[in-house]
Amino acid sequence: MLIGLMGAGKTTVGRRLAQRMRLPFVDADVEIETAAGMTITDIFERFGEPHFRDGERRVIARLIDGTPKVIATGGGAFLNEQTRRLILEHATAIWLDADPEILADRVKRRDTRPLLRGKDPKVVLTELARVRNPFYALAPIHIPSIAAPHEATVDAILKAIES
Numbered sequence: 397m398l399i400g401l402m403g404a405g406k407t408t409v410g411r412r413l414a415q416r417m418r419l420p421f422v423d424a425d426v427e428i429e430t431a432a433g434m435t436i437t438d439i440f441e442r443f444g445e446p447h448f449r450d451g452e453r454r455v456i457a458r459l460i461d462g463t464p465k466v467i468a469t470g471g472g473a474f475l476n477e478q479t480r481r482l483i484l485e486h487a488t489a490i491w492l493d494a495d496p497e498i499l500a501d502r503v504k505r506r507d508t509r510p511l512l513r514g515k516d517p518k519v520v521l522t523e524l525a526r527v528r529n530p531f532y533a534l535a536p537i538h539i540p541s542i543a544a545p546h547e548a549t550v551d552a553i554l555k556a557i558e559s
């Protein structure tokens with residue numbers, strides 16, 4: 397289960413990790429969008445963040461309950477106390493970690509993250525790192541999300557899982 401801030405690479409690295417482990421890959425954000433029949437941006441706009449977090453918790457509970465898989469969470473999932481407990485008790489949490497400056501650069505390409513809309517991503521991500529990193533640090537595995545290739549990050553994760 398990959399956790400960490402927006403742009404850390406949970407989705408992209410998670411997909412490669414799953415291929416290497418020959419496990420199915422699921423992105424919780426995609427599952428939420430499918431279940432709700434609308435985009436994350438629309439869920440935030442129409443129902444607000446608490447409603448999104450509630451759906452996120454239910455989706456992650458369902459995914460954890462199923463067959464073994466690699467799961468990419470959305471960056472805020474681990475901050476919800478119930479979701480965090482589920483993940484820590486029933487999955488292997490892997491924190492993909494990078495500096496806010498690097499993350500800000502990576503998230504510029506897509507405009508699908510409601511928390512960053514119309515704001516300076518570096519400012520938002522610096523504040524989120526301050527608040528969230530102490531929680532992410534509860535994960536048993538901590539991996540720096542270095543610059544490409546993703547394969548190097550996947551190797552580091554596989555090594556950490558083995559030991």
Ligand SMILES: Nc1ncnc2c1ncn2[C@@H]1O[C@H](COP(=O)(O)OP(=O)(O)O)[C@@H](O)[C@H]1O
Pocket residue numbers: 400401402403404405406407408409468502503505541542543544545546549
């Ligand atoms: N280690 C990396 N080096 C360079 N670019 C990366 C790296 N990890 C992710 N990216 C890029 O950053 C963007 C955000 O990655 P994504 O996997 O969506 O992050 P997350 O799901 O954690 O928000 C994507 O365009 C991705 O290709």
Ligand SMILES: O=C(O)C1=C[C@@H](OP(=O)(O)O)[C@@H](O)[C@H](O)C1
Pocket residue numbers: 400401402403406407425436469470471472473508509510511
């Ligand atoms: O950090 C967050 O609170 C969020 C991160 C997003 O996922 P990514 O971390 O995959 O961008 C998505 O779940 C939503 O926009 C909220």
Ligand SMILES: [Mg+2]
Pocket residue numbers: 406407423425468469470
């Ligand atoms: Mg993602």
